[in-house]
Amino acid sequence: MTQLAILYEHPSWFTPLFAALDRRGIRHARLQPDGHFDPTDRDVPAPLIFNRIAMSSFLRSGEHPIFHTMALLDHWRRAGANVINGTDVLAIDASKARQLALIASLGLAIPATRVVHRVQDVAAAAATIGFPLVVKANIGGSGAGIMRFDSMDELRHTVAAGDLPSSVDGVLLVQDYVPARDGIITRIETLDRAFLYAIDVAGGGAFDLCPADACVVGSSISMTAVRPTANLVNAAERIATAMDLDVGGIEVMIDDRDGTARFYDINALSNFVANPLDVLGWDPHERLVDYLIARIEDAR
CATH class of the missing domain: 3.40.50.20 (Rossmann fold)
Structure with missing residues (x-):
């Protein structure tokens, strides 16, 4: 067998x-x-x-x-x-809302977020956060289902036009738009709940940041191998342990407004970075x- x-x-x-x-x-x-x-x-x-x-x-x-x-x-x-x-x-993995609740339960910072399931509640949720903000699909992938709004008028117009993102489970997140320091997010990969490697990813606007696709010809996304601080590594391992995640990536960005590390996404489908020998100098698939x-x- x-x-x-x-x-x-x-x-x-x-x-x-x-x-x-x-x-x-x-x-x-x-x-x-x-x-x-x-x-x-x-x-x-x-x-x-x-x-x-x-x-x-x-x-x-x-x-x-x-x-x-x-x-x-x-x-x-x-x-x-x-x-x-x-x-x-x-x-x-299939619920960004559950991911954020798990992360917050560990005492780690996340972007200010409101979870809604009715379009009519989006504007009221946005009023508690302020602008700029993003509206996200609860189930997304490769940056799909994310829109930025810079004013209530812009948001209300989009709601009225029926043009908000949609999620296959009917749930949306209204979330503070966090200006990532230097336009960089860090993806920390874990294996068996322990740190494996990390990369800084830039050029995707914190929306379309798929390391498995990022090395294709013409991509504007750049990736650099990094060793995060001990605090970030520890936080990622705590998240992986709390989720019982066998293999997966955890994404964090430094809020340029106050220097806070804000964790915002967990990816159980961790397929590792494209061209690992060029980016990392070794192939994590062997591990x-x-x-x-x-x-x-x-x-x-």
């Missing part, structure tokens, strides 16, 4: 992972979240399942797999499989494969 199954949707992001597994001779099944499953079926595709479903999958298919995947992973877990970044992780091998042994 295959010891590892990888559930994924993006057509190209996982080529480096598959190549690393092949180099190490790790037999694995590559699964797409298509078709159907029987809740009474106790068979699992492998003892260890690695969830790689992206929140941005809704951008590539109107019939996205996000909620179907939550049910499927829970079914496999109940049938006896060990799941990396399973249903509980995916449920937080990920080491982790997968250890989990395979645990699942035997």
Whole structure:
């Protein structure tokens, strides 16, 4: 029986992972979240399942797999499989509101945020924050579903026109627009709840900052390997531990107004930076494969 199954949707992001597994001779099944499953079926595709479903999958298919995947992973877990970044992780990954609540519960700073599910409540929520602000989809990806507003009139006009962002779960975030110091956000990658590496990302306006895509020809996004302060590393590890995050990235920016480090996003789909040898000088996929091998042994 295959010891590892990888559930994924993006057509190209996982080529480096598959190549690393092949180099190490790790037999694995590559699964797409298509078709159907029987809740009474106790068979699992492998003892260890690695969830790689992206929140941005809704951008590539109107019939996205996000909620179907939550049910499927829970079914496999109940049938006896060990799941990396399973249903509980995916449920937080699929809600920026839950991410922010988790971060704030640890005493860490976040951008001022109001969570709404009715468009008619957006303006009232905005009035408690002030401008400039952004309205975000609760489920987003690659910067999708974010709009900036500089005045109440601008916001009210957009609401009246029906042009606000929409989220596939119907939930929106009204959030203070934080001016990131030097236009930089820091993405701290974790593996098994511990620091793996970090990069400073610039050029995306804190909206479209997908490290897996950022090295494509013509991209305006730049990335630099960094070692964050001990406080930031500790905070990222606390977030990963509280979320029970097996592998994922945590994003933070320094508020240029007061120097506060504000954490604002968790990405359970951490596919690592494109061109890692150029950016980092080493390939984190090898460390990920080491982790997968250890989990395979645990699942035997």
